[in-house]
Amino acid sequence: MKKEMIDKLIAKYNIDIAKLNEEQKKLSSLVDIKKKINYEDVNYIAGCEVVDYINNLIASIIVIDKEKEIIEQKFFMGKARFPYLLEYRAYRALPVLMKDFDKLENKPDLIFVHGHGIDHPRGLGLASHFGISVNLPTIGISSRPLCGEIKGNELIFKGKIVGEFIKTKDGSNPVLASPGHLINLKQTVEISKQFVDEKYKRILPLHLAHKFGKSIKKEFIEKKTVYKPQKDL
DSSP states (O other), X not given: OOHHHHHHHHHHTTOOHHHHHHHHHHHHTTOOOSOOOOGGGOOEEEEXXXXXXXXXXXXXXXXXXXXXXXXXXXXXXXEOOSOOOGGGHHHHHHHHHHHHHHHOSSOOSEEEEXXXXXXXXXSOOHHHHHHHHHTSOEEEEESSOSSSXXXXXXXXXXXXXXXXXXXXXXXXXXXXXXXXESSOHHHHHHHHHHTOOTTOSSOHHHHHHHHHHHHHHHHHHHHTOXXXXXXXX
């Protein structure tokens, strides 16, 4: 997005960018990427995505087990109250994502998020922000970096490795895996690779979440109806 368009959105929504930057820096101090999870204790893994629908947002979450069978799927639609600004995506997506997460009957032990983790100018991408909000291990999977320099398969930012590129499907660009919260970089990459399915560009939990969200969006489009979000959002 061009700077002129970003400036217009900031003015239109009366956004205090300096305040958000400070908040992100403060929250990033809560992010823990040194922790090593015991994967044997992980029973359920989730994939989550947020997509646009008219002036609303659809959050879709799929929960699977280690055998990659779907255990549960939930969606939540709410009004978009913040513009699409990539570095501040959590302020747009997190409200509907949290509402959707609260609907789950089977809470996951690990969450893949379609978004960035610590590979963010202030170390707080959507996956990290969501992770500290639900206090669960999260992994950010994105298609391109927000910051840093690519060296081989690694993304380097301020002298630290903040992500690693993973090949998923032949003929497709690799995806970028980054720790979100409560998981280290090594496990982020190792576990992400376990959920690579050569048929899909996306990591499997995210492919399923994307497919589910797309089906919900298609259903509303075909019915030519506008979903009315709950008043508490």
